[in-house]
Amino acid sequence: MTAQAQDVLVSARQLTRRFGSFVAVRNVDVDIPRGRVFGFLGPNGSGKSTTIRMLAGLLAPSSGTITGFGGIQLATNTDAWKRRLGYMSQKFSLYLDLTVEENLRFFGSVYGLRGASLLDRIDALADRLRFQEVRRVLTEGLSTGLRQRVALAAALLHEPELLFLDEPTGGVDPVGRRMFWDLIYELAADRGMTVLVTTHYMDEAEQCDRLAFILDGELIADGSPLDLKSHLAGRLFEVVVEHDAFGALETLRSQQQFEDVYLAGRHLRAVLRAEARDAALAPLAAIGRPESAEPSLEDVFVSLARKRSTSSGEAA
Numbered sequence: 001m002t003a004q005a006q007d008v009l010v011s012a013r014q015l016t017r018r019f020g021s022f023v024a025v026r027n028v029d030v031d032i033p034r035g036r037v038f039g040f041l042g043p044n045g046s047g048k049s050t051t052i053r054m055l056a057g058l059l060a061p062s063s064g065t066i067t068g069f070g071g072i073q074l075a076t077n078t079d080a081w082k083r084r085l086g087y088m089s090q091k092f093s094l095y096l097d098l099t100v101e102e103n104l105r106f107f108g109s110v111y112g113l114r115g116a117s118l119l120d121r122i123d124a125l126a127d128r129l130r131f132q133e134v135r136r137v138l139t140e141g142l143s144t145g146l147r148q149r150v151a152l153a154a155a156l157l158h159e160p161e162l163l164f165l166d167e168p169t170g171g172v173d174p175v176g177r178r179m180f181w182d183l184i185y186e187l188a189a190d191r192g193m194t195v196l197v198t199t200h201y202m203d204e205a206e207q208c209d210r211l212a213f214i215l216d217g218e219l220i221a222d223g224s225p226l227d228l229k230s231h232l233a234g235r236l237f238e239v240v241v242e243h244d245a246f247g248a249l250e251t252l253r254s255q256q257q258f259e260d261v262y263l264a265g266r267h268l269r270a271v272l273r274a275e276a277r278d279a280a281l282a283p284l285a286a287i288g289r290p291e292s293a294e295p296s297l298e299d300v301f302v303s304l305a306r307k308r309s310t311s312s313g314e315a316a
């Protein structure tokens with residue numbers, strides 16, 4: 001086995017899922033590295049949840065293979081697969097009419113944990129995820145952020161090797177999101193746990209060790225945030241637009257030297273084709289003072305998505 005193969009915890013090949021005649025996920029090949037935080041990023045309905053539900057053994061693929069944990073085939077050994085993972089979705093399954101502790105005892109018993117070892121585990125997680133003070137409170141009365149931490153604890157009770165988080169921070173304020181992500185990183189770093197997370201928040205995606213971009217059910221790019229940014233073809237410039245931003249946008253979009261032009265608040269961002277000379281910036285300089293800008297993941301995603309729609313338009 002090569003060093004690279006040893007570092008891969010889970011691999012999917014040609015993963016496809018149809019719902020009737022609709023193809024929600026199409027021919028996805030992906031390797032999930034061990035001990036890292038791996039993000040699936042894409043717009044609503046792009047197929048992120050369907051992909052990770054298949055990887056978690058919750059949904060059968062229409063075709064394709066999933067292997068991992070040193071040689072287990074998900075299709076033929078689903079129970080062994082599921083024992084190694086924890087799963088938490090935005091629609092967490094906590095019982096609102098039970099207290100936090102009753103919920104955790106219930107989920108612990110589902111994983112086969114009992115007695116003092118279950119209580120010790122709940123205690124450790126309550127310390128770690130900072131919800132000791134609400135252990136005897138009805139779950140219904142908790143804020144969304146606290147509920148999320150309790151749901152995370154439920155997914156971690158049996159110390160899984162792989163943790164799936166499906167849009168874990170939906171509905172949580174920015175401070176709560178930050179805190180949740182700090183916890184995820186602590187867990188991944190301390191215990192070498194692999195985390196697979198879906199999100200449409202770009203700031204969350206920036207924090208992943210590795211990212212897969214999903215669009216219309218297809219994996220369109222995969223790499224570290226830095227790798228993905230370095231593949232943005234062209235150089236990014238921005239100017240502040242004082243008036244008639246849409247007029248400026250239209251004018252610049254009609255010029256061949258720009259790969260892409262779009263608005264981000266009052267900033268007009270233009271990707272100058274790699275082969276274009278600085279002089280080609282003149283139309284941008286006519287609007288304001290062009291400054292070189294660092295591409296964000298959003299820039300990369302928009303550029304890849306636009307390229308893909310142009311090439312599928314050409315193919316049609």
Ligand SMILES: Nc1ncnc2c1ncn2[C@@H]1O[C@H](COP(=O)(O)OP(=O)(O)OP(=O)(O)O)[C@@H](O)[C@H]1O
Pocket residue numbers: 019024042043044045046047048049050051198200
């Ligand atoms: N059980 C199902 N039956 C029919 N269509 C489905 C089913 N589950 C998902 N889909 C469709 O598959 C597509 C992908 O859905 P999926 O939930 O995987 O997307 P997503 O990227 O996770 O979106 P979101 O960010 O909104 O959760 C959507 O068009 C969705 O309507």
